[in-house]
Amino acid sequence: MNNKEVYKATLCFSIRRILWDCLSLLIWGALMAGGFFLAEKLSDKGLIGLVIGGIIGLVVLVIFMRWISYKYKAGQIAMMTKGVTEGQLPDDVLGAGKQIVKERFTTVAVYFAATKVIKGIFNQLGRGLTAAGKAIGGDAGGTVGDAVNTVIQVVVSYLCDCCLGWVFFRKDIKSTKATCEGAVLFFKHGKTFAKNMGRVFGIGLASLVAIGGVFTGIFYLIASRFPATFERLYNEFVSSAESAPSWLNSPGTLMLAAAILGGVVIWALIHSVFIRPFVLTGVLRNYIQSGIDDMPTEESMALLDSKSEKFRKLHQEAA
Numbered sequence: 001m002n003n004k005e006v007y008k009a010t011l012c013f014s015i016r017r018i019l020w021d022c023l024s025l026l027i028w029g030a031l032m033a034g035g036f037f038l039a040e041k042l043s044d045k046g047l048i049g050l051v052i053g054g055i056i057g058l059v060v061l062v063i064f065m066r067w068i069s070y071k072y073k074a075g076q077i078a079m080m081t082k083g084v085t086e087g088q089l090p091d092d093v094l095g096a097g098k099q100i101v102k103e104r105f106t107t108v109a110v111y112f113a114a115t116k117v118i119k120g121i122f123n124q125l126g127r128g129l130t131a132a133g134k135a136i137g138g139d140a141g142g143t144v145g146d147a148v149n150t151v152i153q154v155v156v157s158y159l160c161d162c163c164l165g166w167v168f169f170r171k172d173i174k175s176t177k178a179t180c181e182g183a184v185l186f187f188k189h190g191k192t193f194a195k196n197m198g199r200v201f202g203i204g205l206a207s208l209v210a211i212g213g214v215f216t217g218i219f220y221l222i223a224s225r226f227p228a229t230f231e232r233l234y235n236e237f238v239s240s241a242e243s244a245p246s247w248l249n250s251p252g253t254l255m256l257a258a259a260i261l262g263g264v265v266i267w268a269l270i271h272s273v274f275i276r277p278f279v280l281t282g283v284l285r286n287y288i289q290s291g292i293d294d295m296p297t298e299e300s301m302a303l304l305d306s307k308s309e310k311f312r313k314l315h316q317e318a319a
Contacts, residue, residue, distance in 0.1 A: 003281040006083035010277065012094050013076035018273045020068050025269070028057030040232075047236040074101045074164065076277060077284075081165040084285040085292075104168060104175060118160045120310040121183050123153075158200060159186055161280055162287040169288055177318035181296040183311060188300060189290040196283045203279055207271045208264075216263030223255045230255045 001009070035053020040046035075097030082100075083089050090096045163182030170178035223230065234251040247253060305312040 031057040078168045184296040212263040212267035215266040219262040220259035
């Protein structure tokens with residue numbers, strides 16, 4: 001199966017994720033609106049109600065996203081891995097993905113413990129690059145290190161997914177050992193993955209401009225129909241804030257900022273659910289193939305023990 005075929009076959013996970021995400025956003029928006037109008041009616045402090053409703057909505061979103069990540073995202077990665085390594089997928093892709101995740105991680109707690117360790121390892125190594133830059137070049141080196149670390153955070157999200165794919169692929173060994181192997185793969189074959197980063201950032205930027213731009217325009221047109229609401233919000237913000245940002249100088253700029261925020265949220269939703277999986281398929285294929293061609297050894301894993309405390313602890317558990 002080529003990348004396009006794997007992507008199309010696993011699209012069922014994306015469709016279900018987008019349905020849950022839309023429901024989550026609707027709940028979030030309803031709670032924010034409800035908080036605003038209730039506070040506005042009771043005390044003319046709609047901004048406070050908006051914030052409280054938004055915080056409650058975020059809690060709801062986090063709960064939904066944790067469930068979605070476990071049930072659909074992990075299942076999608078498992079089936080992508082199966083597709084790129086075995087060249088075929090079962091008829092019931094959705095059911096097979098759920099079953100593989102259940103067999104490999106047993107519970108959602110185990111799954112999130114694994115993802116937390118993977119992110120911790122890569123983030124810790126990324127912070128090491130920032131510190132090294134400062135040590136070599138002072139403030140200028142630190143700035144370069146910070147820039148590199150920012151890029152690494154984007155790369156980390158892909159590496160975490162690829163590392164989970166490797167854990168699914170190495171189904172005959174402990175998940176802790178497979179996680180260690182997955183972390184080593186990046187550092188053994190960095191050049192192999194570097195060539196994918198142009199595609200990662202290029203497609204990401206293009207989708208941000210296209211999708212984010214369109215929805216920013218849509219939200220601005222909708223917001224412009226409620227000028228009185230934004231005027232009240234602007235006045236409340238200015239009166240309650242000790243120092244308002246210089247760019248926030250009118251209800252119109254608040255309206256534009258809200259539209260941009262909405263556009264970015266929708267972009268993040270669509271990109272992560274539909275576009276990112278397509279990019280991930282190619283990155284995942286190269287990642288796993290590099291491991292098959294040059295399997296990580298105990299010697300190669302020992303090299304990372306001194307670079308990451310989290311990795312060393314995981315390596316000891318896997319022994």
